[in-house]
Amino acid sequence: SGEPKEELLALALEAARRAGDLLRDGRPADLGVAATKTSPIDVVTEMDIASEKLITGFLAEHRPEDGFLGEEGASSEGTSGIRWVIDPIDGTVNYLYGLPSWAVSIAAQKDGETIVGVVAAPVRGETSHAVLGGGAFLNGAPVRVRPAPPLSQALVGTGFGYVAERRAAQAAVLGSVLPQVRDIRRGGSAAIDLCDVACGRLDAYYERGLNPWDYAAGELIAREAGALTGGRPGDPVSPDLTVAASPAVFEALQPLLEDLGAWHD
Ligand code: IPD
Secondary structure: OOOOOHHHHHHHHHHHHHHHHHHOOOOOOOOOOOOOOOOOOOEOOHHHHHHHHOOOOOOOOHHHHHHHEEEEEEEEEOOOEEEEEEEEEEOHHHHHHOOOOOOEEEEEEEOEEEEEEEEEHHOOOEEEEEEOOOOOEOOOOEOOOOOOHHHOEEEEEEEEOOOOHHHHHHHHHHHHHHHHOOOEEOOOOOOEOOOOOEOOOOOOOEOOOOOOOHHHHHHHHHHOOOEEEEEEOOOOOOOEEEEEOHHHHHHHHHHHHHHHHOOOO
């Protein structure tokens, strides 16, 4: 079906705004953990569930033929060729603790390719977006990646999964990366980390084990801002490995991650 990307973008922005308002203004003072997933530290709150319900309800009302993939369980194929990939709170642990870096991440994919990405971080007062081929924006202003420094001067973001064995493997890789770069940041929201690459606040970001809802929107935003993005050598971003960086940093970091076997547990 012929849906203008601009219509999808407008819907994604509005859904993210509504969910962001709900999450920021409606966060219970005594917010607790509603359930755990892959491990005892992989948590879901009532607000993750409420946010996903709001977003899927709003989008389905406007586009009943579309499919959905959401972190909290939304999963349907749809018949239009468009699928929405949704993280209702990326950075759930930050949200649980009242730290500011959490986001609502919404991507629209057409036949599997991301064509629209929106990442709204309400406490930071920032919404990033991109449309395939149309550049990347932060609060409506165009953004570009930072001019690449040598890897030894690069500020690199990363993150960790929730399962102990994988975390140990990620820590070992990080132990080899850290002495070769300026410094490391662990922001707690992959979506925001990717937007921080897009607007030049990080030179690079990498992580093993993300899910599509964590990276779909942010990867497009980083790429549209001039980042190179990829996964295992020669592959696109995938749950095995997500890398996004200013081009020259990418060219140095990806071989290092390959040498270190960063996609193995
Ligand atoms: C998590 C965040 C975190 C990353 C984890 C993700 P969630 O997403 O993006 O930065 O390191 O791997 O699972 O669970 O808060 O939606």
